[in-house]
Amino acid sequence: MAERKKAVNTKVAAKRHIKLNRAQRGKQIANMRKRQITRAAYEVIAQKGYYNFTMMDIAKRAGVSSGLIHHYFKDKENMLVTLLREMQQNIRSSLEKTTESVVDPKQKLEIYMDQAFELVESEREYLHVIFDFMTQIKFNERMRGILGKLYRGYREACYSILKEGKEKGVFVEMDEHFLSPFFVATILGLMEQYVIDNSAFVYREYTARIKKYIFDMILVKK
Numbered sequence: 001m002a003e004r005k006k007a008v009n010t011k012v013a014a015k016r017h018i019k020l021n022r023a024q025r026g027k028q029i030a031n032m033r034k035r036q037i038t039r040a041a042y043e044v045i046a047q048k049g050y051y052n053f054t055m056m057d058i059a060k061r062a063g064v065s066s067g068l069i070h071h072y073f074k075d076k077e078n079m080l081v082t083l084l085r086e087m088q089q090n091i092r093s094s095l096e097k098t099t100e101s102v103v104d105p106k107q108k109l110e111i112y113m114d115q116a117f118e119l120v121e122s123e124r125e126y127l128h129v130i131f132d133f134m135t136q137i138k139f140n141e142r143m144r145g146i147l148g149k150l151y152r153g154y155r156e157a158c159y160s161i162l163k164e165g166k167e168k169g170v171f172v173e174m175d176e177h178f179l180s181p182f183f184v185a186t187i188l189g190l191m192e193q194y195v196i197d198n199s200a201f202v203y204r205e206y207t208a209r210i211k212k213y214i215f216d217m218i219l220v221k222k
Contacts, residue, residue: 037069038082040061041083043061044057047125105164108161108165109214116188158180162174186214
């Protein structure tokens with residue numbers, strides 16, 4: 001009797017395990033499909049602009065049916081909000097990954113600035129997409145909120161580096177609440193100007209000068 005009960009329990013456990021594996025595989029496939037679609041949306045919006053693309057354009061770029069897109073995203077706005085969130089998470093994850101083993105706040109700040117400045121050359125479409133989304137913040141509260149989180153993430157990352165540097169005696173006494181948005185505005189402002197008019201200045205020269213200016217301002221003189 002005990003052996004029979006044990007056998008039944010084993011079968012039940014095996015069935016649960018199979019169901020769990022199927023559910024996990026289904027979730028993995030769904031996440032992969034969503035990333036595939038949002039990446040295609042990113043590329044299409046960068047190419048055509050916010051107002052000039054269709055869901056069919058994204059389906060063609062992603063290599064899926066339009067029905068599959070509607071299965072994962074109930075409408076255009078839902079997909080765009082998801083895209084913004086992914087962009088925000090990707091930038092934060094990239095910075096955290098490259099700085100997790102770095103203990104020197106000066107080096108962390110340099111990585112932070114380099115990653116931002118390099119977006120112009122490695123992911124210029126990113127800024128084009130952000131520009132397009134900004135035109136919607138007056139009319140779309142959800143998009144305004146996501147963009148707000150995106151920029152808040154920039155400020156918070158900069159703030160934490162400045163605060164750590166000040167506490168370790170690497171940076172001078174400062175108001176990091178003020179300087180973090182100031183530095184973010186300086187970095188993003190230069191990037192935006194260059195994207196709009198890349199003949200206005202030599203980009204790499206100006207990024208190097210801005211980095212030097214910031215470090216001259218905040219590094220403790222030895």
